[in-house]
Amino acid sequence: MNELQERLAWRGISRRGFLKYCTMLASLMALPPAAGQAMAEALARARRPAVIWLPFQECTGCLESITRSHTPTIEGLIFDALSLDYSETLMAAAGHQAEQALKRAVEDNAGRFILVIDGSVPTGLNGAYSCIAGRSNLDLLREVAPKAAVVIAMGSCAAFGGIPAARPNPTGAVAISEIVRDKPLVNIPGCPPIPVVMTGVIAHYLTFGSLPELDRLRRPRAFYGETIHDRCYRRPFYDRGLFAKSFDDEGARQGWCLFELGCKGPVTYNACAHVKWNDHTSFPIESGHGCIGCSEPGFWDAGGFYRPLSAPAGPLKLAAGAVAAGAAVGVAVAIANRARKGAARAAHVTATVADLEKADGGER
Numbered sequence: 001m002n003e004l005q006e007r008l009a010w011r012g013i014s015r016r017g018f019l020k021y022c023t024m025l026a027s028l029m030a031l032p033p034a035a036g037q038a039m040a041e042a043l044a045r046a047r048r049p050a051v052i053w054l055p056f057q058e059c060t061g062c063l064e065s066i067t068r069s070h071t072p073t074i075e076g077l078i079f080d081a082l083s084l085d086y087s088e089t090l091m092a093a094a095g096h097q098a099e100q101a102l103k104r105a106v107e108d109n110a111g112r113f114i115l116v117i118d119g120s121v122p123t124g125l126n127g128a129y130s131c132i133a134g135r136s137n138l139d140l141l142r143e144v145a146p147k148a149a150v151v152i153a154m155g156s157c158a159a160f161g162g163i164p165a166a167r168p169n170p171t172g173a174v175a176i177s178e179i180v181r182d183k184p185l186v187n188i189p190g191c192p193p194i195p196v197v198m199t200g201v202i203a204h205y206l207t208f209g210s211l212p213e214l215d216r217l218r219r220p221r222a223f224y225g226e227t228i229h230d231r232c233y234r235r236p237f238y239d240r241g242l243f244a245k246s247f248d249d250e251g252a253r254q255g256w257c258l259f260e261l262g263c264k265g266p267v268t269y270n271a272c273a274h275v276k277w278n279d280h281t282s283f284p285i286e287s288g289h290g291c292i293g294c295s296e297p298g299f300w301d302a303g304g305f306y307r308p309l310s311a312p313a314g315p316l317k318l319a320a321g322a323v324a325a326g327a328a329v330g331v332a333v334a335i336a337n338r339a340r341k342g343a344a345r346a347a348h349v350t351a352t353v354a355d356l357e358k359a360d361g362g363e364r
Contacts, residue, residue: 025200029212029222042207049206050105050113052144053087056137057130057164057173058119062155063089065192082114082202088132099133106147114205115148117141117176120157120164124172141179150205151176151185154198156294159187159219166300177218186211187218191294194275197223217297219269228265228291231273234258247288262306263290270295 023036055063067090084090085105086098093101105113119137122129127136145151153176156162164173177185188197201220204212213221229235237243237257244251244258252258259266265273268291272283285291290306293299 022203025196025203029200029204029220031222035207039203039207049082049149050085050109051082051087051116052085052102052105052113052148053090053116053118054132054137054140054144055088056117056119056121056141056158057171058155058157060089062118062157062190062192066154066195066198085109085113102144106144110147112149113147114150114152114202115145116152116154117158118154120161120173120175121179122164122171122173124170129171138179141176145180145183148183150211151180151183152198152201153177153185153187153218155193156189156191156299159189159217160297162191163300184211185218186214186220189217189219189224189295190270191292191299193295194223194271194277196275197271215269219295223271223275224269224295226269226271228268228270228273228285231271232265232285233273234285252288258285258288258290260308261290262292262304262308264293264296264299264302264305264309265291266309268293268296268299 019036019040022040023033026033026035026039029035086102088098091098091101119130121127121137121141123138127138130137132140153159157164157173158176161169161173161175164171165175175187177187186201188201190197197220200223201212204210211220215221215224217224229238232238234255234257237255238259242251242254242256243260244256245260246252247261257263263285265285272291273285276283276286292305293302296302
Protein backbone atom coordinates (compact mmCIF):
# COMPACT_ATOMS: atom_id res chain seq x y z
CA MET A 1 0.00 0.00 0.00
CA ASN A 2 1.47 3.36 -1.03
CA GLU A 3 1.53 6.50 1.08
CA LEU A 4 -1.57 8.03 -0.47
CA GLN A 5 -3.62 4.86 0.06
CA GLU A 6 -2.46 4.74 3.67
CA ARG A 7 -3.62 8.31 4.22
CA LEU A 8 -6.94 7.63 2.48
CA ALA A 9 -7.43 4.50 4.58
CA TRP A 10 -6.81 6.56 7.70
CA ARG A 11 -9.66 8.80 6.50
CA GLY A 12 -11.92 5.79 6.03
CA ILE A 13 -11.58 5.58 2.22
CA SER A 14 -10.75 2.09 0.92
CA ARG A 15 -8.72 1.34 -2.20
CA ARG A 16 -11.90 0.07 -3.80
CA GLY A 17 -13.74 3.27 -2.93
CA PHE A 18 -10.93 5.39 -4.32
CA LEU A 19 -10.87 3.39 -7.58
CA LYS A 20 -14.64 3.77 -7.94
CA TYR A 21 -14.37 7.50 -7.35
CA CYS A 22 -11.65 7.85 -10.00
CA THR A 23 -13.74 5.73 -12.40
CA MET A 24 -16.74 7.97 -11.83
CA LEU A 25 -14.56 11.04 -12.35
CA ALA A 26 -13.14 9.65 -15.60
CA SER A 27 -16.63 8.80 -16.83
CA LEU A 28 -17.95 12.28 -16.08
CA MET A 29 -15.05 13.69 -18.09
CA ALA A 30 -15.85 11.40 -21.05
CA LEU A 31 -12.49 9.61 -20.74
CA PRO A 32 -11.98 5.94 -21.75
CA PRO A 33 -12.52 3.19 -19.13
CA ALA A 34 -8.79 2.74 -18.45
CA ALA A 35 -8.48 6.40 -17.47
CA GLY A 36 -9.99 5.77 -14.04
CA GLN A 37 -7.24 3.29 -13.15
CA ALA A 38 -4.60 5.60 -14.64
CA MET A 39 -5.97 8.50 -12.63
CA ALA A 40 -5.83 6.53 -9.38
CA GLU A 41 -2.25 5.42 -10.05
CA ALA A 42 -1.11 8.90 -11.06
CA LEU A 43 -2.59 10.49 -7.94
CA ALA A 44 -0.95 7.81 -5.82
CA ARG A 45 2.55 8.45 -7.20
CA ALA A 46 2.30 12.20 -7.76
CA ARG A 47 4.95 14.36 -6.17
CA ARG A 48 2.66 16.60 -4.18
CA PRO A 49 2.65 19.67 -6.45
CA ALA A 50 2.38 23.01 -4.72
CA VAL A 51 -0.92 24.86 -4.83
CA ILE A 52 -1.16 28.61 -4.27
CA TRP A 53 -4.73 29.77 -3.69
CA LEU A 54 -5.38 33.49 -4.06
CA PRO A 55 -8.68 35.07 -2.95
CA PHE A 56 -9.56 38.32 -4.70
CA GLN A 57 -12.99 40.00 -5.00
CA GLU A 58 -15.06 37.08 -3.75
CA CYS A 59 -17.44 36.06 -0.97
CA THR A 60 -15.73 32.76 0.07
CA GLY A 61 -18.82 30.89 -1.17
CA CYS A 62 -16.76 29.08 -3.82
CA LEU A 63 -14.27 27.80 -1.25
CA GLU A 64 -17.12 26.82 1.08
CA SER A 65 -18.60 24.75 -1.74
CA ILE A 66 -15.32 23.14 -2.78
CA THR A 67 -14.39 22.07 0.75
CA ARG A 68 -17.70 20.21 0.99
CA SER A 69 -16.91 17.99 -1.95
CA HIS A 70 -17.63 14.27 -2.36
CA THR A 71 -15.52 11.43 -1.01
CA PRO A 72 -12.58 11.67 -1.28
CA THR A 73 -12.98 15.32 -0.36
CA ILE A 74 -11.16 18.22 -1.96
CA GLU A 75 -9.37 18.56 1.38
CA GLY A 76 -8.15 15.02 0.84
CA LEU A 77 -6.76 15.97 -2.56
CA ILE A 78 -5.23 19.13 -1.14
CA PHE A 79 -3.54 17.52 1.84
CA ASP A 80 -2.83 14.08 0.39
CA ALA A 81 -2.09 14.56 -3.32
CA LEU A 82 -1.32 18.29 -3.25
CA SER A 83 0.59 20.67 -1.05
CA LEU A 84 -1.50 23.71 -0.21
CA ASP A 85 1.26 26.23 0.41
CA TYR A 86 -0.88 29.38 0.58
CA SER A 87 -4.55 30.02 1.17
CA GLU A 88 -5.60 32.87 3.40
CA THR A 89 -8.85 31.18 4.35
CA LEU A 90 -7.50 27.70 5.10
CA MET A 91 -3.94 28.28 6.35
CA ALA A 92 -3.05 28.63 10.01
CA ALA A 93 -0.38 31.28 9.46
CA ALA A 94 -1.31 34.97 9.32
CA GLY A 95 0.30 38.34 8.76
CA HIS A 96 4.01 38.35 7.90
CA GLN A 97 4.24 34.56 8.31
CA ALA A 98 1.56 34.04 5.66
CA GLU A 99 3.21 36.41 3.21
CA GLN A 100 6.57 34.74 3.75
CA ALA A 101 4.92 31.40 3.01
CA LEU A 102 3.59 32.80 -0.27
CA LYS A 103 6.97 34.20 -1.29
CA ARG A 104 8.74 30.97 -0.42
CA ALA A 105 6.18 28.83 -2.26
CA VAL A 106 6.47 30.90 -5.43
CA GLU A 107 10.27 30.91 -5.39
CA ASP A 108 10.71 27.22 -4.50
CA ASN A 109 8.15 25.97 -7.04
CA ALA A 110 8.54 28.45 -9.89
CA GLY A 111 7.17 26.98 -13.10
CA ARG A 112 5.59 23.99 -11.33
CA PHE A 113 2.84 25.17 -8.97
CA ILE A 114 -0.91 25.23 -9.60
CA LEU A 115 -2.38 28.69 -9.14
CA VAL A 116 -6.04 28.71 -8.05
CA ILE A 117 -7.86 32.04 -7.94
CA ASP A 118 -11.36 32.79 -6.77
CA GLY A 119 -12.76 36.26 -7.20
CA SER A 120 -12.48 38.93 -9.87
CA VAL A 121 -9.67 41.47 -10.17
CA PRO A 122 -10.55 45.12 -9.53
CA THR A 123 -8.69 47.40 -11.90
CA GLY A 124 -10.19 50.74 -10.86
CA LEU A 125 -7.91 53.17 -9.02
CA ASN A 126 -4.96 50.97 -10.02
CA GLY A 127 -6.45 48.03 -8.12
CA ALA A 128 -6.88 49.85 -4.81
CA TYR A 129 -10.37 48.41 -4.19
CA SER A 130 -8.96 45.07 -2.98
CA CYS A 131 -5.57 44.58 -1.39
CA ILE A 132 -3.70 41.86 0.50
CA ALA A 133 -0.84 42.84 2.79
CA GLY A 134 -0.72 46.28 1.21
CA ARG A 135 -0.58 44.96 -2.36
CA SER A 136 -3.43 45.15 -4.80
CA ASN A 137 -4.92 41.99 -6.28
CA LEU A 138 -3.82 43.26 -9.67
CA ASP A 139 -0.16 43.59 -8.65
CA LEU A 140 -0.21 40.24 -6.84
CA LEU A 141 -1.64 38.46 -9.87
CA ARG A 142 0.92 40.04 -12.20
CA GLU A 143 3.68 38.90 -9.86
CA VAL A 144 2.55 35.32 -9.18
CA ALA A 145 0.79 34.16 -12.39
CA PRO A 146 3.87 34.29 -14.69
CA LYS A 147 5.62 31.75 -12.42
CA ALA A 148 2.71 29.26 -12.32
CA ALA A 149 2.47 26.07 -14.38
CA VAL A 150 -1.29 26.37 -14.80
CA VAL A 151 -4.00 28.78 -13.63
CA ILE A 152 -7.46 27.75 -12.44
CA ALA A 153 -10.08 30.52 -12.29
CA MET A 154 -12.59 29.11 -9.82
CA GLY A 155 -16.12 30.48 -9.73
CA SER A 156 -17.95 32.93 -11.97
CA CYS A 157 -16.25 35.97 -10.45
CA ALA A 158 -12.81 34.68 -11.40
CA ALA A 159 -13.98 33.21 -14.71
CA PHE A 160 -16.12 36.07 -16.01
CA GLY A 161 -16.09 38.92 -13.48
CA GLY A 162 -19.27 37.72 -11.79
CA ILE A 163 -21.29 39.87 -9.44
CA PRO A 164 -18.45 42.38 -8.77
CA ALA A 165 -18.45 43.15 -12.51
CA ALA A 166 -22.25 43.64 -12.67
CA ARG A 167 -23.37 47.00 -14.02
CA PRO A 168 -22.24 49.66 -13.29
CA ASN A 169 -19.09 47.81 -12.12
CA PRO A 170 -17.73 50.57 -9.85
CA THR A 171 -14.47 48.74 -9.05
CA GLY A 172 -13.61 47.96 -12.67
CA ALA A 173 -13.73 44.21 -11.92
CA VAL A 174 -12.46 41.90 -14.68
CA ALA A 175 -12.00 38.18 -15.17
CA ILE A 176 -8.64 36.53 -14.52
CA SER A 177 -8.27 35.84 -18.24
CA GLU A 178 -8.26 39.60 -18.90
CA ILE A 179 -4.95 39.81 -17.01
CA VAL A 180 -3.40 36.37 -17.48
CA ARG A 181 -2.96 35.82 -21.21
CA ASP A 182 0.20 33.74 -21.58
CA LYS A 183 -0.48 30.74 -19.29
CA PRO A 184 -2.64 27.61 -19.57
CA LEU A 185 -5.87 28.74 -17.93
CA VAL A 186 -9.13 26.93 -17.21
CA ASN A 187 -12.37 28.56 -16.08
CA ILE A 188 -14.60 26.70 -13.63
CA PRO A 189 -17.62 29.03 -13.46
CA GLY A 190 -20.65 28.72 -11.23
CA CYS A 191 -21.87 30.70 -8.26
CA PRO A 192 -20.56 28.57 -6.64
CA PRO A 193 -18.96 25.95 -8.92
CA ILE A 194 -19.69 22.24 -8.57
CA PRO A 195 -17.01 20.68 -6.31
CA VAL A 196 -16.45 17.56 -8.43
CA VAL A 197 -15.59 19.76 -11.44
CA MET A 198 -12.70 21.26 -9.50
CA THR A 199 -11.60 17.80 -8.37
CA GLY A 200 -11.83 16.48 -11.93
CA VAL A 201 -9.71 19.28 -13.41
CA ILE A 202 -6.98 18.85 -10.79
CA ALA A 203 -7.03 15.05 -11.14
CA HIS A 204 -6.78 15.34 -14.94
CA TYR A 205 -3.82 17.69 -14.66
CA LEU A 206 -2.00 15.44 -12.18
CA THR A 207 -2.69 12.37 -14.33
CA PHE A 208 -1.93 13.65 -17.83
CA GLY A 209 0.08 16.79 -17.16
CA SER A 210 -2.40 18.93 -19.10
CA LEU A 211 -5.79 20.55 -18.78
CA PRO A 212 -8.88 18.70 -20.08
CA GLU A 213 -10.47 19.73 -23.38
CA LEU A 214 -11.92 23.22 -23.06
CA ASP A 215 -14.77 25.02 -24.82
CA ARG A 216 -14.56 28.51 -26.34
CA LEU A 217 -14.98 30.04 -22.86
CA ARG A 218 -12.13 27.92 -21.47
CA ARG A 219 -14.50 25.70 -19.49
CA PRO A 220 -13.92 21.92 -19.26
CA ARG A 221 -16.06 20.61 -22.11
CA ALA A 222 -16.87 17.39 -20.25
CA PHE A 223 -18.72 19.35 -17.57
CA TYR A 224 -19.92 22.33 -19.60
CA GLY A 225 -20.65 20.63 -22.93
CA GLU A 226 -24.42 20.37 -22.46
CA THR A 227 -27.05 22.73 -21.15
CA ILE A 228 -28.96 22.25 -17.92
CA HIS A 229 -32.02 21.89 -20.17
CA ASP A 230 -30.46 18.92 -22.01
CA ARG A 231 -30.38 16.80 -18.85
CA CYS A 232 -33.20 18.32 -16.76
CA TYR A 233 -35.74 15.82 -15.41
CA ARG A 234 -38.46 18.44 -16.09
CA ARG A 235 -37.58 18.42 -19.79
CA PRO A 236 -40.51 16.14 -20.78
CA PHE A 237 -42.91 18.76 -19.43
CA TYR A 238 -41.18 21.42 -21.56
CA ASP A 239 -41.57 19.22 -24.63
CA ARG A 240 -45.29 18.81 -23.85
CA GLY A 241 -45.81 22.53 -23.23
CA LEU A 242 -46.60 22.12 -19.51
CA PHE A 243 -45.24 25.10 -17.57
CA ALA A 244 -45.65 26.23 -13.98
CA LYS A 245 -47.18 29.72 -13.85
CA SER A 246 -46.09 30.47 -10.28
CA PHE A 247 -43.89 28.78 -7.72
CA ASP A 248 -46.87 27.55 -5.71
CA ASP A 249 -49.44 26.56 -8.35
CA GLU A 250 -50.54 23.04 -9.19
CA GLY A 251 -48.09 22.83 -12.10
CA ALA A 252 -45.18 23.60 -9.77
CA ARG A 253 -46.39 20.93 -7.37
CA GLN A 254 -46.53 18.44 -10.23
CA GLY A 255 -42.94 19.22 -11.25
CA TRP A 256 -43.78 21.05 -14.48
CA CYS A 257 -41.16 23.04 -16.39
CA LEU A 258 -40.06 26.36 -14.83
CA PHE A 259 -39.24 28.06 -18.15
CA GLU A 260 -42.01 30.65 -17.82
CA LEU A 261 -40.78 31.51 -14.31
CA GLY A 262 -37.42 32.59 -15.72
CA CYS A 263 -35.43 29.35 -15.76
CA LYS A 264 -32.23 29.89 -17.78
CA GLY A 265 -31.53 26.17 -18.19
CA PRO A 266 -31.87 26.21 -22.02
CA VAL A 267 -28.94 28.63 -22.38
CA THR A 268 -26.80 27.61 -19.40
CA TYR A 269 -24.00 25.11 -19.84
CA ASN A 270 -23.19 23.15 -16.69
CA ALA A 271 -23.39 19.68 -15.17
CA CYS A 272 -25.85 20.52 -12.37
CA ALA A 273 -28.71 18.39 -13.73
CA HIS A 274 -26.79 15.11 -13.78
CA VAL A 275 -23.90 15.62 -11.32
CA LYS A 276 -26.07 17.55 -8.84
CA TRP A 277 -24.94 18.93 -5.49
CA ASN A 278 -24.32 17.67 -1.95
CA ASP A 279 -23.10 14.22 -2.95
CA HIS A 280 -25.55 13.92 -5.88
CA THR A 281 -28.54 14.84 -3.71
CA SER A 282 -30.23 17.64 -5.64
CA PHE A 283 -29.83 20.81 -7.72
CA PRO A 284 -31.78 24.12 -7.80
CA ILE A 285 -34.43 23.04 -10.32
CA GLU A 286 -35.08 19.85 -8.36
CA SER A 287 -35.57 22.06 -5.30
CA GLY A 288 -38.24 24.04 -7.14
CA HIS A 289 -36.27 27.08 -8.32
CA GLY A 290 -35.31 27.83 -11.90
CA CYS A 291 -31.70 27.96 -13.06
CA ILE A 292 -30.32 31.52 -12.86
CA GLY A 293 -27.57 30.85 -15.41
CA CYS A 294 -24.71 31.44 -12.98
CA SER A 295 -22.09 29.61 -15.07
CA GLU A 296 -22.57 31.97 -18.03
CA PRO A 297 -20.87 35.35 -18.58
CA GLY A 298 -22.90 38.34 -17.37
CA PHE A 299 -25.59 36.23 -15.69
CA TRP A 300 -26.25 38.93 -13.09
CA ASP A 301 -27.17 41.46 -15.79
CA ALA A 302 -29.08 39.07 -18.07
CA GLY A 303 -32.50 40.69 -17.76
CA GLY A 304 -33.75 39.34 -14.43
CA PHE A 305 -33.79 35.91 -12.79
CA TYR A 306 -37.58 35.53 -13.08
CA ARG A 307 -38.13 36.92 -16.57
CA PRO A 308 -38.62 34.22 -19.24
CA LEU A 309 -36.07 34.03 -22.02
CA SER A 310 -38.83 34.56 -24.60
CA ALA A 311 -39.89 37.87 -23.05
CA PRO A 312 -36.73 39.95 -22.63
CA ALA A 313 -36.78 43.63 -21.85
CA GLY A 314 -34.75 46.68 -22.85
CA PRO A 315 -31.36 46.40 -24.54
CA LEU A 316 -31.26 42.62 -24.05
CA LYS A 317 -34.19 42.02 -26.40
CA LEU A 318 -32.20 41.16 -29.52
CA ALA A 319 -29.57 39.06 -27.77
CA ALA A 320 -32.06 37.16 -25.65
CA GLY A 321 -34.35 36.63 -28.65
CA ALA A 322 -31.49 35.15 -30.59
CA VAL A 323 -30.60 32.99 -27.62
CA ALA A 324 -34.18 31.72 -27.35
CA ALA A 325 -34.21 30.87 -31.05
CA GLY A 326 -30.95 29.01 -30.68
CA ALA A 327 -32.35 27.14 -27.69
CA ALA A 328 -35.33 26.02 -29.78
CA VAL A 329 -33.01 24.57 -32.42
CA GLY A 330 -30.96 22.93 -29.68
CA VAL A 331 -34.08 21.23 -28.34
CA ALA A 332 -34.59 19.31 -31.59
CA VAL A 333 -30.96 18.16 -31.66
CA ALA A 334 -30.95 17.21 -28.00
CA ILE A 335 -34.08 15.07 -28.33
CA ALA A 336 -32.40 12.99 -31.04
CA ASN A 337 -29.20 12.46 -29.05
CA ARG A 338 -30.46 12.24 -25.51
CA ALA A 339 -31.41 8.56 -25.29
CA ARG A 340 -28.30 7.39 -27.11
CA LYS A 341 -25.93 9.39 -24.88
CA GLY A 342 -27.67 8.39 -21.68
CA ALA A 343 -27.62 4.69 -22.53
CA ALA A 344 -23.97 4.78 -23.57
CA ARG A 345 -22.90 6.60 -20.41
CA ALA A 346 -24.83 4.23 -18.15
CA ALA A 347 -23.40 1.14 -19.87
CA HIS A 348 -19.88 2.58 -19.68
CA VAL A 349 -20.05 3.32 -15.94
CA THR A 350 -21.71 -0.02 -15.07
CA ALA A 351 -19.22 -2.08 -17.06
CA THR A 352 -16.19 -0.24 -15.74
CA VAL A 353 -17.22 -0.43 -12.08
CA ALA A 354 -18.04 -4.12 -12.53
CA ASP A 355 -14.54 -4.75 -13.93
CA LEU A 356 -12.98 -2.96 -10.97
CA GLU A 357 -15.01 -4.98 -8.47
CA LYS A 358 -14.01 -8.20 -10.22
CA ALA A 359 -10.35 -7.17 -10.20
CA ASP A 360 -10.53 -6.19 -6.53
CA GLY A 361 -11.88 -9.59 -5.53
CA GLY A 362 -14.45 -8.01 -3.25
CA GLU A 363 -11.98 -5.87 -1.29
CA ARG A 364 -13.67 -3.50 1.16
